[in-house]
Amino acid sequence: MNEIYKIKKGLDIPIDGEAPRMEIGFMLKEKIAILPPDFRLFTPRLLVKEQENVIVGQPIIQNKLDENIIVTSPISGTIKEINRGEKRAIKQIVIEPDLNQKYKEFDIPNSLDRDNIIDVLLVSGLWVYIRQRPYGIIANPIDIPKAIFISAFDTSPLAPDVDFLLWGEDENFQKGIDVLKKLTSGPIHLNINPSKNRSDFFFKIKNVEHHFFEGPHPAGNVSVHISRISPLNKGDIYWYLYPQDVMFIGRLFNTGRLDLHRKIALTGSELTERGYITILPGTAINSLIADRLKQDNVRVISGNVLTGTNAGIDGYLSYYDNQITVIPEGDYYDFFGWVAPKFNKYSPSRMIFNWLVRKKDQKYVLDTNMHGEERPFVLSEQYDKYFPFDIYPVYLLKAILSQNIELMEDLGIYEVVEEDFALPEYVCVSKINLQEIMRKGIDLMIKETT
Amino acid sequence: MNWLRSFLDKIKPNFEKGGKLYFLHSTFEAFEVFFFVPNKVTEKGSHIRDYVDLKRLMTHVLIALVPIVLFGMFNVGLQHYRLQLGIEIDAWGQVVKEAGFWRIFWYGFLRVLPIIIVSYVCGLAVEFASAQIRHHQVNEGFLVTGMLIALIVPPTIPLWMLAVATIFAVIFGKEVFGGTGMNFLNPALLTRAFLFFAYPASMTGDAVWIVNKGLDVISGPTPLALAAQNQFAQAPSLLTMTLGFIPGSIGETSKILIVLAAFYLIFTGVVNLRIIISTLIGATAMGLIFNLWGANEYMQIPFYYHFFFGGFLFGTVFMATDPVTSAQTPIGKILYGLLIGILCMLIRVVNPAYPEGAMLAILLMNVFAPLIDHVVIQQNINRRKKRALLSQTIKS
Numbered sequence: 001m002n003e004i005y006k007i008k009k010g011l012d013i014p015i016d017g018e019a020p021r022m023e024i025g026f027m028l029k030e031k032i033a034i035l036p037p038d039f040r041l042f043t044p045r046l047l048v049k050e051q052e053n054v055i056v057g058q059p060i061i062q063n064k065l066d067e068n069i070i071v072t073s074p075i076s077g078t079i080k081e082i083n084r085g086e087k088r089a090i091k092q093i094v095i096e097p098d099l100n101q102k103y104k105e106f107d108i109p110n111s112l113d114r115d116n117i118i119d120v121l122l123v124s125g126l127w128v129y130i131r132q133r134p135y136g137i138i139a140n141p142i143d144i145p146k147a148i149f150i151s152a153f154d155t156s157p158l159a160p161d162v163d164f165l166l167w168g169e170d171e172n173f174q175k176g177i178d179v180l181k182k183l184t185s186g187p188i189h190l191n192i193n194p195s196k197n198r199s200d201f202f203f204k205i206k207n208v209e210h211h212f213f214e215g216p217h218p219a220g221n222v223s224v225h226i227s228r229i230s231p232l233n234k235g236d237i238y239w240y241l242y243p244q245d246v247m248f249i250g251r252l253f254n255t256g257r258l259d260l261h262r263k264i265a266l267t268g269s270e271l272t273e274r275g276y277i278t279i280l281p282g283t284a285i286n287s288l289i290a291d292r293l294k295q296d297n298v299r300v301i302s303g304n305v306l307t308g309t310n311a312g313i314d315g316y317l318s319y320y321d322n323q324i325t326v327i328p329e330g331d332y333y334d335f336f337g338w339v340a341p342k343f344n345k346y347s348p349s350r351m352i353f354n355w356l357v358r359k360k361d362q363k364y365v366l367d368t369n370m371h372g373e374e375r376p377f378v379l380s381e382q383y384d385k386y387f388p389f390d391i392y393p394v395y396l397l398k399a400i401l402s403q404n405i406e407l408m409e410d411l412g413i414y415e416v417v418e419e420d421f422a423l424p425e426y427v428c429v430s431k432i433n434l435q436e437i438m439r440k441g442i443d444l445m446i447k448e449t450t
Numbered sequence: 451m452n453w454l455r456s457f458l459d460k461i462k463p464n465f466e467k468g469g470k471l472y473f474l475h476s477t478f479e480a481f482e483v484f485f486f487v488p489n490k491v492t493e494k495g496s497h498i499r500d501y502v503d504l505k506r507l508m509t510h511v512l513i514a515l516v517p518i519v520l521f522g523m524f525n526v527g528l529q530h531y532r533l534q535l536g537i538e539i540d541a542w543g544q545v546v547k548e549a550g551f552w553r554i555f556w557y558g559f560l561r562v563l564p565i566i567i568v569s570y571v572c573g574l575a576v577e578f579a580s581a582q583i584r585h586h587q588v589n590e591g592f593l594v595t596g597m598l599i600a601l602i603v604p605p606t607i608p609l610w611m612l613a614v615a616t617i618f619a620v621i622f623g624k625e626v627f628g629g630t631g632m633n634f635l636n637p638a639l640l641t642r643a644f645l646f647f648a649y650p651a652s653m654t655g656d657a658v659w660i661v662n663k664g665l666d667v668i669s670g671p672t673p674l675a676l677a678a679q680n681q682f683a684q685a686p687s688l689l690t691m692t693l694g695f696i697p698g699s700i701g702e703t704s705k706i707l708i709v710l711a712a713f714y715l716i717f718t719g720v721v722n723l724r725i726i727i728s729t730l731i732g733a734t735a736m737g738l739i740f741n742l743w744g745a746n747e748y749m750q751i752p753f754y755y756h757f758f759f760g761g762f763l764f765g766t767v768f769m770a771t772d773p774v775t776s777a778q779t780p781i782g783k784i785l786y787g788l789l790i791g792i793l794c795m796l797i798r799v800v801n802p803a804y805p806e807g808a809m810l811a812i813l814l815m816n817v818f819a820p821l822i823d824h825v826v827i828q829q830n831i832n833r834r835k836k837r838a839l840l841s842q843t844i845k846s
Contacts, residue, residue: 235838306498327498330492333455333488334486334487336485338506347502348500350719351719369491369492369499370490371500371502372487373490378630384780392778392827394778426500428500429500429502433495
């Protein structure tokens with residue numbers, strides 16, 4: 001067994017609303033939407049018209065910046081509406097399903113080499129699932145990555161159990177690994193948390209290097225794995241995928257069909273029934289949670305509470321997410337809330353007196369109130385406890401704010417992405433939107449260096 | 451508290467853009483958020499946020515200061531009656547017996563309260579005005595600074611001097627750099643430094659206590675001044691200094707309360723333990739060197755006495771740890787603390803002109819903190835570059 005990397009810095013937020021390992025539904029005939037904003041650095045060109053019929057695997061949008069990269073329909077049906085936002089940017093392409101699903105058959109070549117694998121992945125639209133570090137954007141097909149990273153566990157709040165998500169998909173996952181192995185000059189690092197990956201699913205997978213990680217969130221983040229296994233230097237490119245994305249690739253190469261059905265977790269304190277449900281990406285959220293809501297004043301998040309997007313009850317599941325979280329909105333005034341001792345509210349800090357009465361394993365309902373107003377950076381070492389990298393977070397953020405490209409590079413912007421700043425953002429007493437700053441920094445880097 | 455909420459909601463439109471009281475909007479907001487944490491919800495990034503904000507952080511510092519303030523008031527009264535009655539410094543029990551506890555406290559209360567009020571009124575006036583000019587929200591930074599200013603001045607300070615110094619320090623120490631979080635000098639210490647250099651007669655630190663007794667003027671030198679004048683034999687006992695029944699600035703005397711406050715602040719995570727420990731180590735090391743050297747009487751005073759003299763402990767706990775003006779990096783903090791301890795002892799023992807070294811040591815290190823951080827950050831950068839170079843050579 002390889003060395004276990006123990007991550008000490010971090011925090012598992014004891015938020016209420018975990019999903020039990022139980023399937024509560026299988027949806028097929030729901031309308032779905034493709035949301036171009038889900039894809040980083042993707043300027044969409046529409047390849048379909050309203051009222052046009054599409055089948056599974058048919059191209060829907062194409063990236064104007066790299067025309068090889070397309071997104072295909074996960075469902076066969078009719079394009080019902082195309083919704084645009086500011087400057088006529090495409091926000092949603094809504095597809096109404098047919099009764100009978102028709103699949104586009106993809107030719108899987110008998111001998112798989114790097115070039116024809118990439119062709120299949122591009123044509124099928126699965127390429128968008130392969131992403132790269134630095135920056136956390138869709139990978140460039142012409143790069144040869146030094147290694148591919150797959151995190152077999154998710155430590156974010158209320159995260160789904162990855163073993164359960166992939167249960168019964170052993171063959172597809174192994175096939176996906178075998179295909180991906182041909183794309184890299186180095187190894188595939190499959191990173192496992194022995195206390196989270198309870199089944200032997202990932203242990204049995206061959207053609208990978210297993211690594212073991214323990215510790216609180218963000219121990220499951222790809223940046224953490226890269227920093228421990230093979231730190232990213234300027235010029236290095238790594239690719240990474242979520243385990244379910246590997247499974248889609250395996251399915252395609254096993255059957256010749258695009259099948260994006262995946263389990264997702266319905267989580268959060270404001271749901272009456274929680275559990276797992278099998279759906280397609282982009283499914284209308286309303287159909288999933290409408291009759292499972294405890295109350296109306298809720299925040300419906302596609303993803304987890306730290307990094308997810310505010311989808312709204314009428315929104316759609318994001319392309320990459322395997323979780324929906326519903327928590328109460330926090331739009332209330334809190335009388336002397338900044339000085340009240342708050343025995344019954346959770347905080348990782350001892351500045352509220354919850355630590356006096358907290359029981360082990362007690363869970364808390366957390367809402368979306370800011371609990372304060374934005375202020376300048378004041379505390380200097382506050383983020384360090386939640387940031388397990390050899391990087392000075394405040395200095396990196398300040399370099400981004402002053403748009404100093406060289407300094408950003410020197411301070412390690414290649415090694416982290418937005419999600420790594422999610423926990424520091426949660427604890428920040430100055431209530432600064434760190435992930436937004438980081439995203440701006442990455443956008444600036446891409447703009448200036450390419 | 452619904453009546454207050456509905457009252458605020460009713461008058462709020464007057465202060466919004468286009469309202470007739472718009473020019474007071476920062477002031478209104480400051481009072482509104484004093485009563486209520488706003489109903490603002492997360493829009494970007496993490497959907498949940500911790501309950502702790504900057505106000506709560508500052509509140510904890512104030513909580514830690516409450517016992518120190520109350521004791522400071524009592525001690526001001528005590529020293530007054532002690533000198534008036536002509537009682538030995540170590541016999542504070544006798545003073546309490548003769549003058550009465552409440553009479554002593556009441557006297558000190560009347561002396562200290564105006565100082566606190568002047569410090570807050572002057573500082574907050576500048577804060578509100580500059581927030582209004584910049585269309586910013588009023589920051590809570592001064593809540594702590596205002597109290598700290600009152601605690602590090604002698605109780606005999608003329609109020610007008612205090613007002614001038616506070617206004618100077620807040621404008622030139624903080625607002626010109628952009629307000630809370632942007633300043634590089636601790637504003638409370640800057641106030642004291644201003645007084646120290648502008649009005650040395652009131653601040654020298656050797657005779658801070660003057661009581662008129664009939665026609666005679668009696669002064670009570672601080673232990674630190676006695677030590678500096680090689681009259682250490684007359685200094686009060688260690689117990690008296692630990693408890694704090696000695697002349698000195700209002701908040702600095704009771705070492706035991708300062709240590710308790712330090713434990714509270716470290717436990718709640720408000721101040722940085724690393725700075726406090728390294729400052730104490732720095733001072734101990736320098737003190738031991740002086741003890742071994744022993745060139746003069748002052749150097750021979752056992753090093754631990756210095757922790758009980760003057761404002762060293764108070765400065766270490768409340769000033770050196772200021773998160774904005776201290777070093778920002780973990781390793782930088784250790785260096786910063788060590789140097790404060792060493793410099794404080796150097797200024798005290800070697801420099802005959804200034805009996806108190808803590809203020810100048812911390813201010814000086816405030817100035818050097820960015821330099822220390824620069825060195826630490828540069829090492830991180832070099833480490834990263836070296837790693838990249840190494841992987842390049844392995845590849846080729």
